[in-house]
Amino acid sequence: MTIAGVQQYLDFAYVAAVILFILSLKWLSSPMTARWGVLAGEIGSAIAVAATLFNPEIVQYKWIIIMLIIGAGVGIPLGLVKMTAVPQRTALSHAFGAASAAMIGIAEYYVGVPHVTRFQMGEIGLEVIIGSLTFTGSLIAAGKLQEILPQRPIVYRGQNIVSLAVLGLAVLLAILMVVNPAQAWLFPIMVLVALAFGVLLVTPIGGADMPTVISLLNSYAGFSAALLGFVLNSKVLVVAGALDGSSGFILSVIMCKAMNRSFTNVLFGAFGQVTTSAAAAKEERPVRSASPEDAAGILEVARKVVIVPGYGMAVAQAQHKVRELYDALIKRGVDVQFAIHPVAGRMPGHMNVLLAEADVPYDHLKEMDEINGDFPQTDVALVIGANDVTNPAAKIDKSSPIFGMPVLDVEKAHTTMVIKRSMNPGFAGIDNPLYYMENTLMLFGDAKAFVTNIVKQLSSQN
């Protein structure tokens, strides 16, 4: 068969892969069909990879086979991580995806030079810059999520100017290369500057903003793959990159809306530093605290309980104990629902996955808009490791840094119980008036230990 003939069959395989990718996302819309979505994606990818191996341009298979085996060897353990480690695994996979897109772009430049046209150079430059900054940015995000790096925002004076200057330099280098694509010595400098910008971009961002950042990095990783499709004139890459990019983009928009912030504010706002002084100025106010016995007594006589989980539940690994509490209450005929704020945790959907892992049925996991109307009829709202997403100041206090952020109306429940380590505000330093309200009970302690004690009380009273 001629080379052109083989190419035609390869194109058919890629079209099949694209159809399966679109079906894959379509089936993901509901938990009932979602696993079919994974299967469609797997078959599509397998077809595309298998077909590519028949590409007549390939002259040597040794390294391809070795690296595919290594890739599988790295990928399988990364697919087996604990559910609590999913945010950092996701950030790491954005880093891998962006790195491979950037490396292919770099290789493409060196294959072409000195015959790279200005137009190609523009495409390659943009692709390599986005891929490189996404690579280092995602590595920093993964480091923060794994707590190798501090989760609080790391900030210094004039930071935004330095970061933007570095980005400007990368773009300037790219423009210089477009003017004369044969200046190969500029290329590695451009890559290094873009890598440095990725570090500068994510380092100042705090843990609470991770859901937005991880979504943005997702979208960058996707768009760098789509751009690579333009560079290589490969439509399957353009489609897959556009799908991934638009997915990350939509998630970023949802996360920003859920925090009432703009992209620029997340990336350049360095949340937290302004507000610490304001919080420190607040005088000590009385709070009411309760023991596990008291809490169990109140929960026992409730008819409707809404549990509000947050990142604190994930940190304390309390999700399985929370499930036991859920079971104990359901057994007593209590109606138990979970209220999930879109930015609870460290990535979109984080709480849902943790609770699903702990075997909480997903029909009891309610989105914010779905459950907010229920709080006035709720006997007990139990907040476990969530803070800002329950802060009523977002609704009334114009001076609050989170004013305007949509929050869960937990204070409207007859009793609100908050499990929290201490009154110490988090790194964002935003005071939460909820804790001083008359119908709020503070349950001081580790989330897992406290829930365990409540469950013990409930079962001993049986």
Add this chain to the structure above:
Amino acid sequence: MPPDFISNVYVFIVAGFCGVELIKRVSPLLHTPLMSLTNALDAIVVVAAIIIAGRHETALTTVLGAIAIAASFSNMVGGFFITDRMLRMFKTGKAKQ
């Protein structure tokens, strides 16, 4: 401007809109698996890496392509694997009984 550029722009725009419409319909319940699934689909860049490494043009491009194969293929394998693991955990109250 290369002749294929415009046809790639068409593909990008249609796929982008398609992606937006499909993803808007995904329940927030599944946003974490959504991210890992799109990541796995994005790992299709492995096909480009395979060609770069397989063309075996210079040592540099072969090495870059080879590393890119491992990085993207690990995303493909790991991404589908963990997405399926997550989705298996989502059960309704009825299904449990």
